[in-house]
Amino acid sequence: MKNHWQSTCKRTAFAMLIGLSLMQLPIVGAAPAYAMPPSYGEFLQQVEEGRVLSVTIDDRNGVAEVKAEDPATDGTPQVYKINLIPIRESITDLTQDLTARGIDVDYKRSGDGGALMGIIGNLLLPVLLLVGLFFLFRRSSAGGGPGQAMNFGKSRARFQMEAKTGVKFDDVAGIEEAKEELQEVVTFLKKPERFTAVGAKIPKGVLLVGPPGTGKTLLAKAIAGEAGVPFFSISGSEFVEMFVGVGASRVRDLFKKAKESAPCIIFIDEIDAVGRQRGAGIGGGNDEREQTLNQLLTEMDGFEGNTGIIIIAATNRADVLDSALMRPGRFDRQVTVDRPSFKGRHEILKVHARDKKLSDDVNLENIARRTPGFAGADLANLLNEAAILAARRQQLEIKDKDIDDAIDRITIGLTKPPLLDGKSKRLIAYHEVGHALLMTLLENSDPLNKVTIIPRSSGAGGFAQPIPNEEQMDSGLYSRAWMLDRVVVGFGGRAAEDIVFGYGEVTTGASNDLQQNTSLVRQMVTRFGMSDLGPLMLEQPNQEVFLGGGWQNRSEYSEDIAARIDQQVREILERCYQKARSILLENRDAVDRLAETLIERETLDGEEFRSIVEEYATLPEKAQLPPKIA
Ligand code: ADP
Ligand code: ZN
Ligand code: MG
Numbered sequence: 001m002k003n004h005w006q007s008t009c010k011r012t013a014f015a016m017l018i019g020l021s022l023m024q025l026p027i028v029g030a031a032p033a034y035a036m037p038p039s040y041g042e043f044l045q046q047v048e049e050g051r052v053l054s055v056t057i058d059d060r061n062g063v064a065e066v067k068a069e070d071p072a073t074d075g076t077p078q079v080y081k082i083n084l085i086p087i088r089e090s091i092t093d094l095t096q097d098l099t100a101r102g103i104d105v106d107y108k109r110s111g112d113g114g115a116l117m118g119i120i121g122n123l124l125l126p127v128l129l130l131v132g133l134f135f136l137f138r139r140s141s142a143g144g145g146p147g148q149a150m151n152f153g154k155s156r157a158r159f160q161m162e163a164k165t166g167v168k169f170d171d172v173a174g175i176e177e178a179k180e181e182l183q184e185v186v187t188f189l190k191k192p193e194r195f196t197a198v199g200a201k202i203p204k205g206v207l208l209v210g211p212p213g214t215g216k217t218l219l220a221k222a223i224a225g226e227a228g229v230p231f232f233s234i235s236g237s238e239f240v241e242m243f244v245g246v247g248a249s250r251v252r253d254l255f256k257k258a259k260e261s262a263p264c265i266i267f268i269d270e271i272d273a274v275g276r277q278r279g280a281g282i283g284g285g286n287d288e289r290e291q292t293l294n295q296l297l298t299e300m301d302g303f304e305g306n307t308g309i310i311i312i313a314a315t316n317r318a319d320v321l322d323s324a325l326m327r328p329g330r331f332d333r334q335v336t337v338d339r340p341s342f343k344g345r346h347e348i349l350k351v352h353a354r355d356k357k358l359s360d361d362v363n364l365e366n367i368a369r370r371t372p373g374f375a376g377a378d379l380a381n382l383l384n385e386a387a388i389l390a391a392r393r394q395q396l397e398i399k400d401k402d403i404d405d406a407i408d409r410i411t412i413g414l415t416k417p418p419l420l421d422g423k424s425k426r427l428i429a430y431h432e433v434g435h436a437l438l439m440t441l442l443e444n445s446d447p448l449n450k451v452t453i454i455p456r457s458s459g460a461g462g463f464a465q466p467i468p469n470e471e472q473m474d475s476g477l478y479s480r481a482w483m484l485d486r487v488v489v490g491f492g493g494r495a496a497e498d499i500v501f502g503y504g505e506v507t508t509g510a511s512n513d514l515q516q517n518t519s520l521v522r523q524m525v526t527r528f529g530m531s532d533l534g535p536l537m538l539e540q541p542n543q544e545v546f547l548g549g550g551w552q553n554r555s556e557y558s559e560d561i562a563a564r565i566d567q568q569v570r571e572i573l574e575r576c577y578q579k580a581r582s583i584l585l586e587n588r589d590a591v592d593r594l595a596e597t598l599i600e601r602e603t604l605d606g607e608e609f610r611s612i613v614e615e616y617a618t619l620p621e622k623a624q625l626p627p628k629i630a
Contacts, residue, residue, distance in 0.1 A: 038066075040082050044392065047101065050417040053077055054104035057084065059091055065108075100457045101416055159234035159254050161261075165221040172215055172222050173351045174344025174376065178337045182206070182223055185310055189227035189263045192308060204300055205311040205330050207271070209318040210337030213377030216314040217269060219337065223312070224265040232258050232266045236273030239292045247274065247292030255299040255309075263308030271313040275321045293322060300330050339375050342368050342470045348376050352383045359397040367403055370449075372473040382406050413458030418602055427497060428453050428461040429595045431509055434496025434584055435464035435489055436604075437591060440613050441583060443620045444485040448610070452603040461509060464492075467606065480530045483520060484576060490517040491580035496591065499584055521572045522565075531568045538565065590616035 038046065043066055046052050051069040058064065062084045070078035084091060098105050172179060188195060188202045195202050208216040217233075224231035234254060239247040258266050274292045303309060313331060315321065325331050340348055345368035353364060371379065383398075385406040390398040408415075419425040436451040446466035453462035466489075472478060494510035529535035538557050557565070584591055594612055598604055604612075610619060 038068075038078075038080055038082070041392065041394075043068075043082050047098065047103070050101075052098075052103050054106065055098055056106040056108050057091065057095065058108045059084070097414070097457075100414065158238045158250060159232055159257075161257070162221075162224075162231045162233075164228070165225040165231045167218060167221040167225040169222050169226055171351060172218050173347035174340035175215055175219070175337055176344075178208070178219060178335050181333075181335045182219060185223050185312075186226045188310060189223075189229055189265075189308065192263075203310070203333050204303075205313065206333045206335060207318065207321075207326070207331040208312060208314045208335050208337050209316070210314075211316050211339060211375060213375035214337045214339055215376040216337050217267070218376070220265060220267045220312040220314070223310075227263070227265075229308075230261050230264040232261075232264060234266075234268055236268060236270040236275070239274045245288075245291065247288055248295035251292060251295040251299055255303075258309055259303065259307065263310075266309060266311045268311065268313040270315065271325075272315045272317050272320055275313075275315075275325050277320060277322050293325075297324060297330065339373065341474045342372070345371055345374060345379060348379045349383065352380045356383055356387055357397040359395075359399045361400045362398065362403060363400070367407075369467075369470060370404075370407055372468045372470065378410070382410060385409060408456075412460060412463060413456035416455040416457055418454050419461075421599065424461075425453065425599060426595070427501065427505075427507060428509070429598045430496045430500050430591070431493035431507075432462045432464045433591055433594045433598055434492035434494075434580070435513075436492070436609055437587060437594060437613065438485075438489045438492040438580055438583060439464060439466055440610055441587070441617065441620065442485040442488060444479070444481040445489050448606040450603060450605045451598065451609060453598055454602055480524070480528075483524055483530070484572075487517045487521060487573070487576040488580045488583075490514075490520075491577045492584070495577065495580040495584050499581060499588070500591070500595075517573060517576070518569065521569050521576075524572070525565055525568045531572065533561075533564060533568055587617055 043052070046066075046068050051071075053067045053069060055067075056065040063081050064084050065079065065081050067077045067079050070076065072078075084094075095105050169179060169183070185203075185206060192202060208219065210216055220233075221231055232254060234250070239250055254266065258264050274289055274296065276289065300311065311331070318334065326334075346365055349364045349367055367382075371382065374382065382403070383406075386398050386403040389402040389405055393402070395402075419428070432451050432453055436448050439445045439448045446469050449465045449467040451462070451464040455461050456463075472482070490513045493513050494506060497506045497510065524530040525533060526538040529537065538561065590613055593616070594604075594609065597612060613619065
């Protein structure tokens with residue numbers, strides 16, 4: 001019963017399985033009485049159609065026995081075996097997915113072959129141990145005396161080196177400002193003379209700041225690729241080891257190797273793992289981390305700006321970094337890599353569509369519009385998921401529907417079989433219609449994109465999804481009127497349950513809606529100055545107590561104010577709830593008709609929904625002709 005746009009990304013292991021399985025479809029084990037047992041692909045098809053009754057996995061032999069409804073016969077289920085060997089690594093994922101869809105999964109250990117495997121297993125362990133010891137011994141005696149094998153830090157080079165990254169600026173899209181800033185770095189690497197001739201010092205370090213998946217690593221690789229220099233990379237978390245001194249020795253090692261191959265790029269991912277503010281924290285600092293950081297600073301100071309090494313570091317939290325890192329001569333350039341805007345997403349989609357077969361009905365611009373909040377990595381993943389869906393549906397190209405389904409999978413979760421007709425289904429239908437109708441009728445709400453009562457693996461029984469307002473998303477500016485309408489829409493589900501089924505019958509299905517509404521209204525009161533308490537900020541955003549600071553000033557208001565905040569929040573919520581109720585009551589005929597249609601059709605898109613509403617009420621101006629999306 002989610003009524004909002006979610007951008008959390010749930011990877012769908014199931015989809016990955018399907019991609020694998022389409023390539024490899026041998027059948028092991030004959031099914032009794034069937035000439036051609038279904039292939040793995042057909043099995044997945046049956047899963048999707050909700051025809052599979054139970055699966056018994058025999059993971060020793062790598063087969064599964066499937067019991068499925070057979071439309072060809074009258075009620076006798078079809079029983080067949082499928083080969084699981086090609087997907088061995090993902091059997092647990094498969095199990096989880098099947099279970100999530102309510103399919104019985106059993107494990108069976110077959111007797112035959114077990115004894116032999118047992119013997120092999122028993123023999124294997126001592127043999128492996130011996131071989132291991134042999135190598136350990138050989139390494140320590142051959143490599144310059146004993147102790148070599150124990151010389152961690154040095155012997156285990158934990159950084160990666162790529163002589164050629166093969167990434168070009170063309171592969172990075174949608175983050176134009178960052179790209180432009182960094183274009184210059186390529187020139188530093190390629191033609192340092194141009195700068196040194198006029199006495200300019202080439203910068204040593206660039207700090208890329210931005211959320212995960214926005215293309216920081218990609219950008220660093222593109223710089224190396226464009227300049228044609230090697231790319232050394234290490235992650236900050238790999239510097240930080242249990243043993244004091246190991247991190248520092250890794251830093252030394254890394255810089256030594258890099259100097260040998262200059263000009264080059266050193267990329268330090270997650271630099272916040274080492275570069276946190278020193279001396280912060282309760283009960284003293286972390287010696288190891290400080291040593292590593294000091295070593296890093298020493299190394300950066302130790303080489304001249306013109307040796308041709310440029311260090312690029314990435315983090316999503318610049319605020320926690322030690323200020324010493326940001327001094328001139330160190331990471332003195334900061335480049336922000338933000339989540340892409342609508343236009344940026346369109347560009348990124350174009351890049352990733354290059355190697356995909358898209359059908360003519362796919363409109364990348366519409367997809368960009370439907371994916372606010374997606375970072376580059378999410379968009380790349382989206383197109384890949386869509387391609388997997390297309391392959392599984394045995395199409396030769398990716399259709400708009402595949403992309404649409406992939407967006408829903410990523411944002412809301414896998415679909416589950418629809419509920420059987422009954423009270424729950426009716427209740428969910430009314431609940432979602434409540435959200436959807438308010439979204440349609442309220443002047444300041446984003447219009448409806450679609451409403452559905454097909455449940456999702458995330459636990460949502462259905463959802464009503466708005467078309468987000470791109471301009472608002474990009475600017476991050478939300479008006480008070482918009483927020484209030486959003487709260488009213490959020491109450492639509494509960495209000496509809498209440499009106500139609502009675503207060504005694506309202507359900508827990510609205511708890512997520514209530515939580516969101518409460519948190520939004522609280523912020524209106526305490527952070528945005530949008531209540532009768534006046535234009536003042538009472539709480540800092542994101543008020544976590546983070547090591548070392550920020551304890552004392554937790555609440556910046558008196559108990560008296562605290563009580564008034566609670567009272568304001570409650571008042572606004574109550575007003576919004578009453579508004580939701582009264583609009584739905586006024587449109588009770590439309591509500592019934594919409595719910596009936598939704599029960600029958602299970603999904604309605606915005607257009608269809610609005611055309612029904614129009615028979616009963618006048619649509620507000622904003623809903624007259626919204627852009628049609630997929
Ligand atoms: P970060 O380092 O910021 O977490 P990555 O650079 O590792 O993100 O991005 C992961 C993948 O996502 C990239 O390899 C690329 O396929 C895709 N990607 C991310 N951002 C972009 C972008 N701006 N343009 C094109 N592809 C992108
Ligand atoms: Zn809801
Ligand atoms: Mg990265």
